[in-house]
Amino acid sequence: MSDELLEIGDRIVGLARAGEQVEVVVGRSRSTEVRVYDGEVESLSSATSAGVGVRVVSGHRQGFAYAGSLDPEVLADTLADARDNAGFATEDAFLGLAEPDGVPVPELDLYREGLAALPTERKIELAAELERAVRAADRRISGVDAADYADALAEGCVVTSTGIRTSSRESSCYISASCLASDGDDTQTGFGFSVGRLPEDLDISVAAGDAARRATRLLGATKPSGGRFTIVLDPFVTAQLIGIIGSTFSGEAVLKGRSLFADRLGEEVGAGAITLVDDPTNPLAYTAGETDGEGLASRRNVLIDAGVLQKFVHNAYSARRAGTTSTANAVRGFKSTPGVGCRALSLVPGTQSQDELLASVGDGVLISSVSGLHSGVNPVSGDFSTGAEGLRITGGALGEPLREFTIASTLQRMLLDVAAVGADLEWLPMSAAGVSLVVRDVTVSGA
Amino acid sequence: MIEEALVSRVLGAALRTGGEFAEVFAEDKRSSSAHLDDGKIEELGSGRDRGAGIRVVVGDTTGFAHTADLSEPGLLAAAEAAAAAARGGGGGVRSVALTRQNAPRPYEVQVQPGDVPKATKVELLHRADEVARAQGGAIRQVSASYADSRRRILVANSEGLLAEDDQVRTLFVIGCVAVGDTGMQTGRESVGRTIGFELFDTYEVDELARRAAGRALTKLAARPAPSGALPVVIGKGGGGVMFHEACGHGLEADHIQKNVSVFAGRVGQQVASPLVTLVDDGTVATEWGTFAIDDEGTPAARNVLIQDGVLTDYMWDRLRARKEKRPLSGNGRRQSYQHLPMVRMTNTYLLNGTSTADEIVADTPNGVYVAHLGGGQVNPATGDFVFGMTEAYLIEDGKITEPLREGNLIGNGPKVLEMIDAVADDFEMGPPGTCGKDGQGVPVGDGVPTLRVTSLTIGGTAA
Incomplete structure (x- = not known):
């Protein structure tokens, strides 16, 4: 079915004028979302959407336009808009589209025909089963405010006048629940999910169990007094943290003087336990993909190896400007030009389970969730401060629940202060994997 | 955007499976942008999004479908899909007579x-x-x-409403x-x-x-921010983010109806210091969260949420208001035609008090002055919220002194509202914001006069 999208790409690229580079990104998706509340369908949405983004580079200037439609008339307008926009940009000799680099596109098998055939009734039933499972998980569960099933079948292609012509398709689905637990006047919340490419991959008991456990284990939480502690980040929190750290390894941020780690290649930026890899060719990653946003074959990039900074990630433009080659890290949808970003980050796991890590820590705080990552973490200065909830670690085991406190350090220090990486790597519905992480000497602010 | 007779036929089709309520939301949005970085105009961009979302409600179930195809077959297919998702008893062919309802425009654009x-x-x-x-x-x-x-929108529903806006x-x-x-x-x-x-x-x-x-x-020249609980003076303007998080989300009726808000069941009660009068108002001319009609066709309104510390009302969309059989408040919003509407804030602001900003600072022996905020987040069920300080200073002996590095502040909404002990007379709206909820972003405004909270936990690293 992607042939139709490639044909659209070919047709627009065929209109490129002499001396002009044209890139066309076409995307189309079909999705369903079901929310069940109190045993009834609260909402059921089904949708097909499609669109095209056109980039024109001419005379070393770049212009862009998109349209949320594949209507032929709109497509012609979009090319004209992009062309017109290019006339107003600044000349930059490094501008230009990606060019074929000989790296073969991996076959990741990310598409499952079965998802397209799944009847709506089955989708509703999955969400309803999830809601029942959360309620049944613990008598203190006092409400399930959302039990969702969602899926998407997406296909896309990139065609350029420089010889790139790649297409891809993938299927994905997930279930997620958020719930309330109550005990007396106290109320706490929890969430859980499970992701896959087919409904068979989804694990209702894991999603329900996580939601119930996250909510119930915080019941009775109090605000701690402050101090400096060793903290253990739950896998979900680690995934959020390494997502931010990954942004500082963008070649674009380095070139523009916005990266903490510019000029640090080959140096020790983290503890020896840290090996950070960006690998969208791992089919287990939720954000796995065969090509990047400029149509180049995805590849595995080691960013930090045993604490030593190995490389920055690039798209075609930042690579050309930095005198290197693209690492296939162009990140975009059809509504924007390619940025530079990590696509499927993970820490190489260690050997200890979370329980073993807690035992080795002795005393500290387990961080079960953080809030305000967008408002209290500055990836340019490295300042790190977030709201947090969690449990005290005493005598090597989990103790009383804690809430309404903050944790603070800097990104630079946290990488160096990592004491251990857990063995419990899990892929989450985001562009980074989770794993338990022990970080020393973090400031906890509370009462 | 779509001819009135066609809208009527589409609504009829949407009701065919026995729907109690049907709605067509059509949108035609054109955008343009220009970006400079590193001394260069990197690019200019243009965008066009055009389509319609159709929903059908039966009991507590909503069926929704959207399409970028505004032709009759495209709209009818979306109507069928939405209707299939929400089946009622009965059904059959119904026709819908539409009446155009014009809401006053808050402002006439001078230069497109x-x-x-x-x-x-x-x-x-x-x-x-x-x-x-x-x-x-x-x-x-x-x-x-x-x-x-x-953004041009058209909303029509089975109750006969037809309304348009040009934002x-x-x-x-x-x-x-x-x-x-x-x-x-x-x-x-x-x-x-x-x-x-x-x-x-x-x-x-x-x-x-x-x-x-x-x-x-x-x-x-900033030093690490303190760690621990201190009095905090929030500067005029952007400090409105604090109310957006501390209670705004908790006053959205969808959270109330599912009992996931600490403010559920508290209308008529004292929920804040008597110095607090909080308003959500989509009619303020030219503000970022302003419109003539919300994304369900309801005219924007000025709604007092908290009067002198007493909770007066929540914010409502059509679905939640319908359930309670109460009037609409103009808070039904959606990111685009591809999204279902839900309860959202518009411009949320605190009214002036009688102190002056100088008095409030002078009367604070030790604390933190937050001049500029950078967004926040709340868990409405527990009331715990954070907001970031992107420009802040120490207050020492009643004077603003050294600049502080960035960080989050954390508090609990209901407690913080009670701990507001001074409000100045220098009200200002803050910078434009994008509020995210359930994956949808909408433009919002907020504003405050200078105010003081007797204790907030500062997420710094200094002892």
């Missing part, structure tokens, strides 16, 4: 951004870059963005990086209004550039 030459927009970016860099050699990087959008928004953002002995620091400023290119008659990009650069430069 689409009529402004691209070169003029680009010139603003160069100007901002130049002015920011002139603030000092320590300013090493500048990025600036210009964006405008024109024009213009935005300018600048960010600077300063480099010093202590590393890199950033400063950001933005201005956005629900108006056209005349935005720049009122706001000079020079001034925005100076402020953004000044913020980054100031922070080069």
